[in-house]
Amino acid sequence: MNEYDTELAIIGAGPAGLCAAIEAARLGVRTTIIDENARPGGQLFKQIHKFFGSYRHHAGIRGFTIGKQLLDEIENLGVEVMLNTTAFGFFDDGLIGIYGSGDVLPLRAARTVIATGAIEKPLNFKGWTLPGVMGAGAVQTMINVHGVLPGTRVLMVGSGNVGLIVSYQLIQAGAEVVALVEALPEVSGWHVHAGKVCRLGVPILLSHTIEQATGQDYVEGAIVSKVDRNFNAIAGTQKNIDVDLICVAVGLRPLIELASLANCRMEYISGLGGFLPLHDEYMRSSNEKIYVAGDITGIEEASTAMEEGKLAGISVARDVGKLTQETHNMMSRVIHNNLYELRLGSFGDERRRCKEAIIAKNAGRHVP
Amino acid sequence: MPMRIEKHPIIDYGKKGSVVTISVNGKEIKAFEGEPIAAAILASGIKVFRHTPKLHRPRGVYCAIGRCTDCIMRVNGVPSIRTCITPVEAGMIIESQEYTYE
Numbered sequence: 524m525n526e527y528d529t530e531l532a533i534i535g536a537g538p539a540g541l542c543a544a545i546e547a548a549r550l551g552v553r554t555t556i557i558d559e560n561a562r563p564g565g566q567l568f569k570q571i572h573k574f575f576g577s578y579r580h581h582a583g584i585r586g587f588t589i590g591k592q593l594l595d596e597i598e599n600l601g602v603e604v605m606l607n608t609t610a611f612g613f614f615d616d617g618l619i620g621i622y623g624s625g626d627v628l629p630l631r632a633a634r635t636v637i638a639t640g641a642i643e644k645p646l647n648f649k650g651w652t653l654p655g656v657m658g659a660g661a662v663q664t665m666i667n668v669h670g671v672l673p674g675t676r677v678l679m680v681g682s683g684n685v686g687l688i689v690s691y692q693l694i695q696a697g698a699e700v701v702a703l704v705e706a707l708p709e710v711s712g713w714h715v716h717a718g719k720v721c722r723l724g725v726p727i728l729l730s731h732t733i734e735q736a737t738g739q740d741y742v743e744g745a746i747v748s749k750v751d752r753n754f755n756a757i758a759g760t761q762k763n764i765d766v767d768l769i770c771v772a773v774g775l776r777p778l779i780e781l782a783s784l785a786n787c788r789m790e791y792i793s794g795l796g797g798f799l800p801l802h803d804e805y806m807r808s809s810n811e812k813i814y815v816a817g818d819i820t821g822i823e824e825a826s827t828a829m830e831e832g833k834l835a836g837i838s839v840a841r842d843v844g845k846l847t848q849e850t851h852n853m854m855s856r857v858i859h860n861n862l863y864e865l866r867l868g869s870f871g872d873e874r875r876r877c878k879e880a881i882i883a884k885n886a887g888r889h890v891p
Numbered sequence: 892m893p894m895r896i897e898k899h900p901i902i903d904y905g906k907k908g909s910v911v912t913i914s915v916n917g918k919e920i921k922a923f924e925g926e927p928i929a930a931a932i933l934a935s936g937i938k939v940f941r942h943t944p945k946l947h948r949p950r951g952v953y954c955a956i957g958r959c960t961d962c963i964m965r966v967n968g969v970p971s972i973r974t975c976i977t978p979v980e981a982g983m984i985i986e987s988q989e990y991t992y993e
Contacts, residue, residue: 654951
């Protein structure tokens with residue numbers, strides 16, 4: 524089995540996949556990216572806020588600008604990008620089943636990077652399936668990418684960074700955020716984001732949750748209530764809120780289906796969002812021909828996804844003989860240092876501990 | 892009410908595709924060529940995309956990235972198309988899949 528259609532297949536053209544492609548292609552690896560969307564860039568193009576951190580981590584630059592820069596590089600490097608194409612399965616000998624333009628095709632790749640990202644977690648309350656209850660990220664896609672506001676009076680559920688940022692962006696798009704409820708007694712996301720929302724007069728109701736979305740055919744209101752320490756609603760605290768859109772921002776989970784089909788070893792890591800494929804310090808899964816990078820390996824930020832993508836890209840280049848072990852060591856040291864820095868601080872600590880535990884579990888499985 | 896965003900402090904939505912007409916359950920609506928079908932439908936004020944086959948409960952757009960399948964509809968006769976990731980083409984006939992399990 525030496526005949527491959529491509530040296531490296533990357534599934535998912537988000538920040539992790541694009542960075543993996545750029546590093547690999549720069550080092551001479553023949554690279555093909557597959558994405559089921561009409562446009563590459565993943566969720567970067569809906570991130571209209573400026574990134575944080577140091578300049579090395581794109582701080583001060585808006586997500587969509589980073590997306591454009593990455594796509595320009597992909598184009599300059601001549602990476603093949605197959606859009607509107609879905610990878611649906613893994614077979615023996617690195618054979619990937621893909622579906623696009625009405626055809627099912629086999630794609631044979633020497634190495635694969637799975638960078639499929641994540642999906643928003645739902646929240647089960649009465650009326651949670653009504654039209655008008657949407658994931659906060661879904662609303663972000665609609666307003667920031669497609670220019671469509673799905674509702675004008677909004678209840679946001681969850682005060683993590685997604686809930687806070689999307690609240691602010693809803694206001695930028697012309698909506699009114701009537702309230703933001705958070706079941707915990709404190710704001711979960713960065714206070715700099717909470718401050719922006721507060722200054723615009725959005726009430727942040729701590730120790731509050733949504734009990735019900737009301738309406739017959741679609742959302743016409745919501746009932747929120749105060750909760751006790753065990754998150755049980757306190758009787759008599761129910762309030763009706765007049766809203767036509769309820770955004771659910773209660774976290775994400777890795778999209779692991781493809782990695783699972785490829786028999787990558789999975790484990791449940793609650794600090795990183797759920798089941799995810801284990802990987803070594805170079806992002807290689809338990810299947811030695813398959814790498815994973817980005818949110819599929821645990822929910823973090825776009826900036827960490829990009830670093831992990833780079834790590835996967837250079838490691839594939841090493842595997843296929845386009846990069847010496849020595850140079851790989853040098854390059855990976857820089858990336859590991861960047862990842863360490865990105866995982867500093869109160870929000871990064873737990874993620875870093877989880878990542879170290881994952882790598883420890885997988886250490887020694889492969890000898891480079 | 893859902894609506895199109897006309898002015899935005901940060902985003903320049905750029906050049907949209909040409910304005911075309913598509914039919915949604917017999918109603919003609921305007922859409923931009925290339926935008927997701929679901930975006931055009933929401934912008935036209937339609938919120939209910941289908942009803943579930945067993946309990947007949949309404950469904951709309953939930954995840955908007957092609958994962959949850961809440962927004963599936965019949966497009967040009969082909970059932971179960973994820974409207975949130977399928978681009979608009981001129982003259983598309985889009986219908987709710989209303990049926991009941993026997």
